[in-house]
Amino acid sequence: MNRDPIEQFIEQMGFMTQDDGLPRIAGQVLGYLLIEGEPRTLAEISEALSVSKASASTNCRQLADKGILTRANTRGSRADSYMAVTNPAEDMLAGMAARYRARARAIEDAATGFPDSHAEARARVTAFARFFRTSADFLEEWTERAQRQMADSE
Amino acid sequence: MNRDPIEQFIEQMGFMTQDDGLPRIAGQVLGYLLIEGEPRTLAEISEALSVSKASASTNCRQLADKGILTRANTRGSRADSYMAVTNPAEDMLAGMAARYRARARAIEDAATGFPDSHAEARARVTAFARFFRTSADFLEEWTERAQRQMADSE
DNA sequence: CAATACGTTCAATTTGAATTGAACGATGAA
């Protein structure tokens, strides 16, 4: 069991998202949909991964919020279908950029509140925050570049 | 309690690393050392954060492995001291680049094993892997650029 | 109007990681 390379891949995707702080099942769902290449219903997903309907629902919605999955209401069935976007990783990085930007703001705000007795600490923390902001800029720039590359290679 | 902006910042740093899948204490340690700006011993750290010696030890070593902290053996004392590197975030990104590269390899390997009956899935997964590889390239480029910027502004 | 199929939510549970306290080994001091 589990020697099937496809099973292995799905499992692996689970570990991957787990490393990123996301639920293991989120990665497995993405892996499964990546393999299938076509929309799949919640029922199919929960069946294929031997996972509860509740978990499939929650994780799919979470992934859809992040832009990694799209809802694809199949005509003729009232069941919601999901499928992986063409380039999931791209959207993952875009999400990271957003998180970094929010983070930069939060840290800057925190530093602003430091008393003057800690002026040096404030400077260090501000520099730290600046890095997150610049990183966010760069990530965004890069995501755009990658999108162009994809478009060109079509 | 906890209205002290510095306490708040340290706490915040904990949440931050938690979001990244790292232990909360790792972030608090980094926050504390960022504030202090000078080497601090394990004893001081565990004292300041009201955290066990064991936890301080483990987390510091973990952060040092990632290149975010440096050991700074203070002369005269045999106690190990740690301090935050000048630009911790930079090293965090460098680490991410490495992880992405490893990830790309793992995914490619997995795809290689797909049977010919899943040729299309293989193509999709390979494209997915390629993205991680490219991401790693960009992250490396970025950290280098950032390092140059830092060097220039000195 | 039932009756069915679906997605969501929520409390309860499971699972896995973080954290601790205690024991240990090593290193330097006396």
Add this chain to the structure above:
DNA sequence: TTCATCGTTCAATTCAAATTGAACGTATTG
């Protein structure tokens, strides 16, 4: 050598997040 100090390791515990099963609401079908 003996004593004290430090860092690490490991089993036990605590804690938080993931996952589930069941109940619910809604829409669709016949």
